[in-house]
Amino acid sequence: MTHSLTALNGGTTSVSDEDLSALRAEMRGAVLLPGDGGYEAARTVWNGMIDRRPGLVLQPLGTSDIKAAVEFAARHGLLISMQGGGHQIGGLAVAEGALLVDMSRMRHVHVEPEARTVRVGAGCLLGDIDRECQRHGLAFPTGINSTTGIAGLTLGGGFGWITRKHGMTVDNLLSAEIVTADGAILTISPEDHPDLFWACTGGGGNFGVVSSFEFRLHPVGPEILSGLLVHPLDDGPELLRKYREISTSAPDELTVWTVMRKAPPLPFIPEDWHGREVMIFAVCYCGDMAEGEKTVAELRALGNPIADVIGPHPYIGWQAAFDPLLTPGLRNYWKSQDFLDLTEETIGHLLDAARNLPDDQTEIVLPHLGGAMARVSPDATAFPQRAAHFTMNLHTRWEDPAKDEACIGWARALSDTVASQSAGSVYVNFMPEDEAGRIGGAYGVNLDRLRRVKTQYDPGNLFRVNHNIRPETVARAAE
Numbered sequence: 001m002t003h004s005l006t007a008l009n010g011g012t013t014s015v016s017d018e019d020l021s022a023l024r025a026e027m028r029g030a031v032l033l034p035g036d037g038g039y040e041a042a043r044t045v046w047n048g049m050i051d052r053r054p055g056l057v058l059q060p061l062g063t064s065d066i067k068a069a070v071e072f073a074a075r076h077g078l079l080i081s082m083q084g085g086g087h088q089i090g091g092l093a094v095a096e097g098a099l100l101v102d103m104s105r106m107r108h109v110h111v112e113p114e115a116r117t118v119r120v121g122a123g124c125l126l127g128d129i130d131r132e133c134q135r136h137g138l139a140f141p142t143g144i145n146s147t148t149g150i151a152g153l154t155l156g157g158g159f160g161w162i163t164r165k166h167g168m169t170v171d172n173l174l175s176a177e178i179v180t181a182d183g184a185i186l187t188i189s190p191e192d193h194p195d196l197f198w199a200c201t202g203g204g205g206n207f208g209v210v211s212s213f214e215f216r217l218h219p220v221g222p223e224i225l226s227g228l229l230v231h232p233l234d235d236g237p238e239l240l241r242k243y244r245e246i247s248t249s250a251p252d253e254l255t256v257w258t259v260m261r262k263a264p265p266l267p268f269i270p271e272d273w274h275g276r277e278v279m280i281f282a283v284c285y286c287g288d289m290a291e292g293e294k295t296v297a298e299l300r301a302l303g304n305p306i307a308d309v310i311g312p313h314p315y316i317g318w319q320a321a322f323d324p325l326l327t328p329g330l331r332n333y334w335k336s337q338d339f340l341d342l343t344e345e346t347i348g349h350l351l352d353a354a355r356n357l358p359d360d361q362t363e364i365v366l367p368h369l370g371g372a373m374a375r376v377s378p379d380a381t382a383f384p385q386r387a388a389h390f391t392m393n394l395h396t397r398w399e400d401p402a403k404d405e406a407c408i409g410w411a412r413a414l415s416d417t418v419a420s421q422s423a424g425s426v427y428v429n430f431m432p433e434d435e436a437g438r439i440g441g442a443y444g445v446n447l448d449r450l451r452r453v454k455t456q457y458d459p460g461n462l463f464r465v466n467h468n469i470r471p472e473t474v475a476r477a478a479e
Contacts, residue, residue: 003016004055005097013076013078015076019076023058028060029059042083045094046332047091048332050090054099056078067185071183078098083149084123084152085148086149087147088152090431090432095465104123106122111136113136113138117215120150120214122212124150125150126143130146134220138218140166141158141160141172142160143159143160144319144322154173154200157427158170161318163372164253167372167376171376172215175214176197176212176214178196178210179211196453198381203446203469205463206468223289224315225283227310229305230278231303231304232304232306233279235303243342250370253285253292255283256284259282262275284318331398331401333407333408333432335432336415337423338422338426338427340389349421359396361398362395364392365392365393384425385423387423391430393427426438439467451471452472454472458471459473
């Protein structure tokens with residue numbers, strides 16, 4: 001019996017039962033076909049709009065399994081995709097008919113508290129890592145949703161609540177183990193295969209399959225000063241102007257993100273405000289608690305907040321605080337722009353859009369980045385946008401498929417409207433699948449070097465189910 005899979009060239013090819021038996025004998029992990037137990041769970045990703053059926057799912061238990069998977073795909077000319085946490089907005093973890101390498105069983109976390117380092121498996125979710133590291137009062141910068149996968153976050157750059165103090169996720173990456181297109185197992189670091197290591201600090205999954213990462217840790221927690229300030233959206237113009245001023249002069253320990261949405265039915269928000277447009281300041285101070293109280297006083301004094309729930313919270317809890325608003329299974333479409341400043345024109349457009357949200361679960365999120373991450377040269381990592389900036393992320397989110405056109409149209413319209421005021425850059429982890437034309441904006445001055453590294457380590461573009469950086473050989477052939 002043979003099984004049809006999507007080929008690397010876009011057609012189809014087949015593998016036999018004998019081929020699969022040999023692969024099973026080589027791997028410790030699972031080899032799953034459609035209909036097998038575990039197949040449906042493995043192919044399901046966070047974004048409910050993505051419904052793709054891979055032809056074969058491999059679930060490695062170690063690096064040798066990953067090597068077997070890569071060599072099997074190369075030998076049979078198969079399209080291959082990789083899944084960590086499955087949060088990538090475009091669903092690029094899975095491709096129709098392809099070979100899916102699902103890392104979800106590689107969730108080991110090993111902390112070295114004296115050295116302040118941690119080694120994590122590529123299938124780890126952020127919550128896995130936070131729990132282990134916080135047992136020692138340590139952390140490194142990651143994202144804001146505990147079910148996000150560390151692999152995709154890191155390979156795209158990675159930022160969150162403590163980035164202004166301790167840099168981006170990639171700024172804390174010490175080494176990684178990776179399987180390249182030729183099946184080689186390499187340990188990469190600034191000293192070993194430095195070009196490949198550099199490419200993996202923001203260049204996405206273009207260069208191989210990473211099995212594990214080693215990060216530098218910092219003393220954080222176990223409690224931090226954090227919480228929310230909820231205001232009426234009608235007070236938005238003045239609040240955003242003040243937010244712009246406070247952000248510009250904020251110490252590295254302070255991070256404030258702005259969220260514009262309809263108020264969710266949270267217990268600390270008065271019931272008569274549920275479902276009404278609000279502006280929320282999400283606040284995190286990762287330094288001395290008393291100093292933090294003084295630092296956030298100016299922000300807390302603004303306007304007439306509906307709710308103020310800033311106080312000491314466990315770091316682990318704050319890292320997962322937004323999980324209820326980012327549950328899997330809903331339909332999602334994101335658009336993103338970077339702004340070096342919030343001009344009056346930009347503020348006006350954002351507020352107008354926030355008054356016309358297409359769904360109660362849609363939100364405009366405005367993180368402010370700077371501090372330590374802005375003191376790194378743009379070419380030091382593959383992630384290039386190192387100037388202090390605001391990143392607009394349109395979390396367009398809904399449940400009813402009948403609303404697809406309206407929700408996607410709203411996001412595209414707002415993004416197009418503010419594009420002329422933006423920096424022209426974009427965070428690759430916030431890009432939907434239909435933005436292949438923005439690769440230049442994602443990688444900027446680093447794109448040519450990334451193409452050279454891609455050409456060296458993946459000249460046949462085996463790893464292409466991503467926001468693809470085509471090797472020079474493939475790019476020339478397509479011209």
